[in-house]
Amino acid sequence: MYLDLRTVNVEKTVHNVDKFVDNIKINRFLTWINLIRQ
Structure with missing residues (x-):
């Protein structure tokens, strides 16, 4: 579970x-x- 949370956080950060x-x-x-355009 802890590893899953870390993976999710890494994906969010990326x-x-x-x-x-x-x-x-x-x-x-x-x-x-x-x-x-100027």
Whole structure:
């Protein structure tokens, strides 16, 4: 049971990191577009 909980937590952490990275990529992309449009 303890191991299962740890596995779940690791998966959640990895998922959150992926979302965080995606957000950074999206923000960079939007910033890049805004710079080009100026």
